[in-house]
Amino acid sequence: xxxxxxxxxxxxxxxxxxxxxxxxxxxxxxxxxxxxxxxxxxxxxxxxxxxxxxxxxxxxxxxxxxxxxxxxxxxxxxxxxxxxxxxxxxxxxxxxxxxxxxxxxxxxxxxxxxxxxxxxxxxxxxxxxxxxxxxxxxxxxxxxxxxxxxxxxxxxxxxxxxxxxxxxxxxxxxxxxxxxxxxxxxxxxxxxxxxxxxxxxxxxxxxxxxxxxxxxxxxxxxxxxxxxxxxxxxxxxxxxxxxxxxxxxxxxxxxxxxxxxxxxxxxxxxxxxxxxxxxxxxxxxxxxxxxxxxxxxxxxxxxxxxxxxxxxxxxxxxxxxxxx
Amino acid sequence: xxxxxxxxxxxxxxxxxxxxxxxxxxxxxxxxxxxxxxxxxxxxxxxxxxxxxxxxxxxxxxxxxxxxxxxxxxxxxxxxxxxxxxxxxxxxxxxxxxxxxxxxxxxxxxxxxxxxxxxxxxxxxxxxxxxxxxxxxxxxxxxxxxxxxxxxxxxxxxxxxxxxxxxxxxxxxxxxxxxxxxxxxxxxxxxxxxxxxxxxxxxxxxxxxxxxxxxxxxxxxxxxxxxxxxxxxxxxxxxxxxxxxxxxxxxxxxxxxxxxxxxxxxxxxxxxxxxxxxxxxxxxxxxxxxxxxxxxxxxxxxxxxxxxxxxxxxxxxxxxxxxxxxxxxxxxxxxxxxxxxxxxxxxxxxxxxxxxxxxxxxxxxxxxxxxxxxx
Numbered sequence: 213x214x215x216x217x218x219x220x221x222x223x224x225x226x227x228x229x230x231x232x233x234x235x236x237x238x239x240x241x242x243x244x245x246x247x248x249x250x251x252x253x254x255x256x257x258x259x260x261x262x263x264x265x266x267x268x269x270x271x272x273x274x275x276x277x278x279x280x281x282x283x284x285x286x287x288x289x290x291x292x293x294x295x296x297x298x299x300x301x302x303x304x305x306x307x308x309x310x311x312x313x314x315x316x317x318x319x320x321x322x323x324x325x326x327x328x329x330x331x332x333x334x335x336x337x338x339x340x341x342x343x344x345x346x347x348x349x350x351x352x353x354x355x356x357x358x359x360x361x362x363x364x365x366x367x368x369x370x371x372x373x374x375x376x377x378x379x380x381x382x383x384x385x386x387x388x389x390x391x392x393x394x395x396x397x398x399x400x401x402x403x404x405x406x407x408x409x410x411x412x413x414x415x416x417x418x419x420x421x422x423x424x425x426x427x428x429x430x431x432x433x434x435x436x437x438x439x440x441x442x443x444x445x446x447x448x449x450x451x452x453x454x455x456x457x458x459x460x461x462x463x464x465x466x467x468x469x470x471x472x473x474x475x476x477x478x479x480x481x482x483x484x485x486x487x488x489x490x491x492x493x494x495x496x497x498x499x500x501x502x503x504x505x506x507x508x509x510x511x512x513x514x515x516x517x518x519x520x521x522x523x524x525x526x527x528x529x530x531x532x533x534x535x536x
Numbered sequence: 537x538x539x540x541x542x543x544x545x546x547x548x549x550x551x552x553x554x555x556x557x558x559x560x561x562x563x564x565x566x567x568x569x570x571x572x573x574x575x576x577x578x579x580x581x582x583x584x585x586x587x588x589x590x591x592x593x594x595x596x597x598x599x600x601x602x603x604x605x606x607x608x609x610x611x612x613x614x615x616x617x618x619x620x621x622x623x624x625x626x627x628x629x630x631x632x633x634x635x636x637x638x639x640x641x642x643x644x645x646x647x648x649x650x651x652x653x654x655x656x657x658x659x660x661x662x663x664x665x666x667x668x669x670x671x672x673x674x675x676x677x678x679x680x681x682x683x684x685x686x687x688x689x690x691x692x693x694x695x696x697x698x699x700x701x702x703x704x705x706x707x708x709x710x711x712x713x714x715x716x717x718x719x720x721x722x723x724x725x726x727x728x729x730x731x732x733x734x735x736x737x738x739x740x741x742x743x744x745x746x747x748x749x750x751x752x753x754x755x756x757x758x759x760x761x762x763x764x765x766x767x768x769x770x771x772x773x774x775x776x777x778x779x780x781x782x783x784x785x786x787x788x789x790x791x792x793x794x795x796x797x798x799x800x801x802x803x804x805x806x807x808x809x810x811x812x813x814x815x816x817x818x819x820x821x822x823x824x825x826x827x828x829x830x831x832x833x834x835x836x837x838x839x840x841x842x843x844x845x846x847x848x849x850x851x852x853x854x855x856x857x858x859x860x861x862x863x864x865x866x867x868x869x870x871x872x873x874x875x876x877x878x879x880x881x882x883x884x885x886x887x888x889x890x891x892x893x894x895x896x897x898x899x900x901x902x903x904x905x906x907x908x909x910x911x
Contacts, residue, residue: 434661438725441617442676443648446641452675453664460666531666532709 217528225521232513237283240506241275261300269293287510293503297496303507307489311511313383314488317404318477321411322470328412329419334458336420337427338450348420356417360480364410368483371406378406381485407484414480415469422465426458433457460531467523471516542593545763550730551650551681558633563732563765564591564614569627571606571613581836583609583622585789588863591733596759596766598776598797600812601786602833607769610786611735615652616644631732649676653726655719657738662722663710669721670696670706676728695724699754716747723754733765740775752779773816777801782869785809788833788844791863795870805872808845843875851876862887 265271269286270278286293292303332352336345355363372380379385383403390396430436431454439453440446469476481490489508496504528534542563546553571584584606591597599607612618614629616636629636631651636644656662664672673692677683683691693703699720701713710718719739726734736755740748756779758764768780776783777797784794785808793806804810814827831848834840840847846856856875864879865871865886879887 434656435664437617438654438656438662439664441615441648441654443645443650443680444675445645448679457664457666533665533711 217534218525221521221524221528225517228517229514232517233284233287233510234280236506236509236513237280239509240502241279243502292507292510295496295501295504297499297501297504303503306504307492307507307511310487310489310492313486314477314481314490317407317481317486317488318411320404321408321415322466324408324412325415325419326466329416330423330459330462332416333420333423334427334450334455337424337458338431338446338454340428345424349424352417352420352424354417355413356421358414358417360410360414361483363413364406364480364483367406367410379403383487407480407486410483411477411480418469419462419466423458423462426461427454430454430458456530460527463527463530464523467519467526468516470522471519472512475512545593548763549732554632554634554647554651556634561630561633562590563593563595563632565628565630565633566590566610566614567628567630569610569613569629570625571609571618572623572625573619574621574623575837579837582839583789583836584613585839586627587786587789587791588627589784589791589794591765591767593732594759594763594765595782596764596768596780598780598783599767599769599786600771600773600776600783601792603771604833604836605786606789607786608737609789611654611737611767611769614735615648615654616641617648617654649731650680650729651731652733652735653729653731655722655726655734655736655739657741663718663725665710668707668709669713669718669725670708673706673721673725673728676725680729692724692728695727696721698727698758699724714747715743716750719743719747719751720754723751723758727758727762733767735767735769737769738771739768740772741770748775755779773801773813785812788839789836790844791871791873792845793870793872793874795866795868799868799870805866805870805877806845806874807849807851807876843873 268282270282273279290304292307294300295303295306298306329352332344332348336342336348339345368380371377379402384396384399385403388399390399427450435457436449436453439449444452477486477488478490478493480486481488482494485491489511492504493508495501496508567588569584569587570582573581573583575581587606587610589597599610601607609618609622613622613624614636616624616639618624624637627637631647636647639647663669670689670692673695674685674688677688677691678685681688689706693706696706697703701717701720701724705713705717710721713721719742723739739755740751743751752775755764755766755768759766759779766779768776770776773783780797782795783797783800785792785800785806787808793800793804793809800809801813804813808829811827811829815829817826829848834844834847840857842855842857842859843849843852843861846852849856853875859875861873861875861877862879863871863873864877864881864884866883867885877884
């Protein structure tokens with residue numbers, strides 16, 4: 213990979229982030245309600261605190277340049293303001309607390325879905341019309357069309373409420389005390405099973421369907437005929453020639469999907485009351501907690517841009533043709 | 537090629553003959569080969585119908601005909617690389633006397649590349665775009681011949697050198713090579729396992745004339761140096777004239793005419809061969825409008841009864857549309873399937889025997905109807 217390619221992609225990512233920061237600034241200034249009005253709904257917020265807020269963000273000065281400069285300065289130093297909803301806790305801390313539960317849930321879900329989906333899709337596409345293709349294809353399509361809460365609800369009804377194997381919601385047992393770290397980890401894992409299954413099932417359909425068509429397209433390429441003519445076994449042709457090539461278009465799709473890891477989690481998290489970014493978004497919306505929302509929006513955009521950058525770099529590494 | 541030559545060539549093989557090889561059997565003997573393609577919601581296509589031919593060690597045979605006449609299907613069915621809807625419906629393909637048609641996929645893999653390798657048209661698509669050419673050449677050496685990686689890589693570099701590509705280009709990706717270089721790399725790859733037969737499926741079609749000439753010269757040199765047996769599929773009759781010992785003309789899935797290149801090109805017997813030759817420019821002849829063949833090849837889902845060329849043939853007789861012509865063999869080694877040459881006609885030495893060897897004496901077929909010769 214040449215340095216120029218790397219620089220080009222990096223520059224594009226940085227530029228995108230700058231635009232996003234500006235849009236984020238404008239969006240929340242355009243929304244109805246001012247800090248003063250919202251704070252007045254919360255008893256216990258003194259006029260002094262409101263005045264302090266206005267002074268800090270330059271709210272009594274013009275939007276551009278004063279408010280913008282104040283916002284950009286604060287954002288650059290990692291200061292996203294204070295949450296209204298959580299008694300003035302800094303936004304970074306509020307989001308930080310909720311970040312890892314989401315990363316673990318959706319990250320693991322993506323990982324399992326990618327492994328299972330790509331394997332299933334590759335096999336189904338390679339053996340088109342086989343039992344695996346027909347059954348797997350049908351299940352994939354059904355799962356693909358189901359939102360997380362439709363997958364999650366029956367799981368809760370059967371495995372949590374019915375059989376009682378898993379807890380219905382949360383990340384830890386309420387008020388539990390743990391003898392050791394391992395104990396706590398086990399409780400966490402116990403709570404993780406159902407939400408993780410839901411996320412995995414929700415993602416696996418799309419990956420398997422896309423991989424199937426990618427493999428089918430690759431299968432008719434001339435170099436696959438060459439590989440077969442070389443007397444390589446069917447499995448080897450699939451593993452060493454068809455799969456790596458079919459993976460190329462998948463890299464972009466997966467990366468874009470990974471960008472929505474956080475955003476996509478909302479319904480899954482709400483169903484299981486998982487204390488992640490998703491539930492935080494819903495809570496912040498309901499409470500008109502603009503600073504927190506602003507922080508979340510920035511985080512979401514950032515993950516999308518980052519995921520795309522990673523996709524470009526991985527693609528450049530996998531496909532020699534783009535190494536310009 | 538005499539038997540003596542075949543023995544010499546086989547003695548030069550780097551790898552032992554297949555265990556089931558029949559001693560004295562020719563390199564390749566195809567008999568009455570038919571291939572059908574299943575079509576969704578309709579009759580199947582008889583892409584190849586009763587094709588027979590024979591190839592001796594060290595011999596080069598050209599396979600020519602219009603698009604869709606079954607040249608490529610014939611070649612692909614030798615190693616059973618037909619598309620999923622294609623199937624050999626009858627006939628035999630005997631390599632060293634071993635019939636490959638009843639072989640299972642696993643057994644078949646033993647013969648691919650080690651005995652019969654292929655050079656495809658447009659090596660850009662035939663080479664894997666994300667693998668280095670050296671690795672692609674080394675792959676069959678490593679996997680099929682069980683050579684260690686280092687030795688396979690070394691051999692791959694030698695092969696590249698043999699086809700005129702600097703060894704250090706082994707680390708290049710296909711898109712980093714020119715069209716001619718890619719085709720050379722493809723040829724190097726075809727030679728990787730020291731095969732008994734190399735099939736070239738339009739190996740020069742996608743190249744410009746200068747590069748085409750280089751590739752043909754390369755094939756010629758490899759044939760001479762390595763004693764390669766070659767089957768060359770092409771539209772380009774001049775390529776066959778330059779490179780091959782014998783030529784087989786196919787029309788609508790059947791053999792129209794087959795024989796030594798010189799005989800067939802100087803005195804074509806089948807009206808289709810004559811038309812095909814006259815629709816090709818001759819650099820030494822006067823400028824003239826090229827001949828075309830009116831009409832188009834028949835629909836192979838419902839081939840016409842009788843001779844398939846009859847509807848387009850200037851010499852068609854009533855019998856042509858009723859009965860399929862029998863293949864007859866002339867003393868000069870040419871065989872023809874045309875009603876103009878019925879069994880027992882002057883010069884005909886045998887009929888209905890397709891894959892037999894070339895006849896002995898030079899009994900020139902005397903009376904050639906107007907179909908013969910170039911206009």
